[in-house]
Amino acid sequence: MLYSVEKSILQEISLEELESRNCKLFIKRDDLIDSDVSGNKWRKLKYNIQQAQQLKQEGILTFGGAYSNHLVATAAACHKVGVKAVGIVRGDELNVNSNITLQRCADLGMHLVFVPRTKYDLRNERIYKEELSVQYPNFYQVPEGGANFYGMIGCQEIIKEINRTYDHVFVAQGTTTTSCGILLGLAENAKLNVVPVLKNYASIEEMTNLYISSVFEKDLIEELLSKVNVHQESHFGGYAKYTIELLNFIRDFYSKTKVPLDPIYTGKVMFTLFEELKKGNLDNQTVIFIHTGGVQGAQAIQAKEGIILYA
Numbered sequence: 001m002l003y004s005v006e007k008s009i010l011q012e013i014s015l016e017e018l019e020s021r022n023c024k025l026f027i028k029r030d031d032l033i034d035s036d037v038s039g040n041k042w043r044k045l046k047y048n049i050q051q052a053q054q055l056k057q058e059g060i061l062t063f064g065g066a067y068s069n070h071l072v073a074t075a076a077a078c079h080k081v082g083v084k085a086v087g088i089v090r091g092d093e094l095n096v097n098s099n100i101t102l103q104r105c106a107d108l109g110m111h112l113v114f115v116p117r118t119k120y121d122l123r124n125e126r127i128y129k130e131e132l133s134v135q136y137p138n139f140y141q142v143p144e145g146g147a148n149f150y151g152m153i154g155c156q157e158i159i160k161e162i163n164r165t166y167d168h169v170f171v172a173q174g175t176t177t178t179s180c181g182i183l184l185g186l187a188e189n190a191k192l193n194v195v196p197v198l199k200n201y202a203s204i205e206e207m208t209n210l211y212i213s214s215v216f217e218k219d220l221i222e223e224l225l226s227k228v229n230v231h232q233e234s235h236f237g238g239y240a241k242y243t244i245e246l247l248n249f250i251r252d253f254y255s256k257t258k259v260p261l262d263p264i265y266t267g268k269v270m271f272t273l274f275e276e277l278k279k280g281n282l283d284n285q286t287v288i289f290i291h292t293g294g295v296q297g298a299q300a301i302q303a304k305e306g307i308i309l310y311a
């Protein structure tokens with residue numbers, strides 16, 4: 001095993017707000033797996049890397065934005081395995097020195113290709129993928145965010161490791177890979193609470209699409225999706241947008257628990273969880289919060305904008 005998931009403990013959080021509602025909160029600390037390959041990243045890469053190796057590919061080619069946690073994770077995992085990595089980056093105005101995320105990718109040996117946004121928008125189109133396979137033959141292509149069947153199956157293992165009963169799971173949603181994987185292994189009567197970090201995100205349609213592309217039956221998809229609560233308005237304005245209220249919440253949570261959250265993904269989810277708690281929706285419930293990482297991205301934003309989150 002390249003990265004040990006034993007570091008991902010289930011940590012109980014004791015806070016007055018929780019106790020007064022008789023709510024038990026546990027955090028599945030996938031962020032502790034590794035500093036570069038943190039959170040859901042190893043889960044998504046594990047079977048993709050295995051697949052690339054089985055197919056005797058020279059390396060992995062994948063896609064990401066300027067602060068992509070997935071790009072750093074891919075660079076680090078490929079470096080560790082000893083295979084090459086190519087990262088197609090959204091934005092031809094960027095370069096290797098634009099921020100610490102891209103610098104880290106380059107330091108780990110990833111070859112970065114900066115493309116205009118219009119080109120990047122074609123990343124899931126067959127014609128562009130074929131063009132890339134001509135340019136980079138023998139490179140196994142992994143979609144942005146590790147969003148494919150192998151990524152989803154790896155994410156199922158997060159929930160399979162929870163060895164206690166629970167009523168609710170809370171998780172961030174970007175591409176839906178993590179939430180689709182978790183849903184596959186969810187306890188019978190539990191609910192999966194997803195927090196899309198993009199504005200107007202069609203969660204259920206996107207989840208359905210990932211299941212369909214993985215050749216799941218319609219009835220099974222419907223049964224799975226009936227366990228999902230979508231928190232549609234918890235995006236704080238959209239992807240990578242945040243407010244002072246959110247930053248203060250993250251700082252406060254860190255000072256009380258020493259668990260770092262990020263303003264793009266996990267901070268929005270924990271904020272939503274506490275809103276639900278205030279409304280009384282989690283009274284007498286046991287809740288599992290999936291820490292999907294993202295601290296690397298938060299540190300890059302901190303460095304760029306001079307924000308201090310983890311004092």
Ligand SMILES: Cc1ncc(COP(=O)(O)O)c(C=O)c1O
Nearest residue numbers: 174175176177178265292293294
């Ligand atoms: C830290 C973090 N949390 C959550 C997510 C969302 O996961 P998914 O894209 O699988 O929905 C991402 C993006 O991949 C992420 O980087």
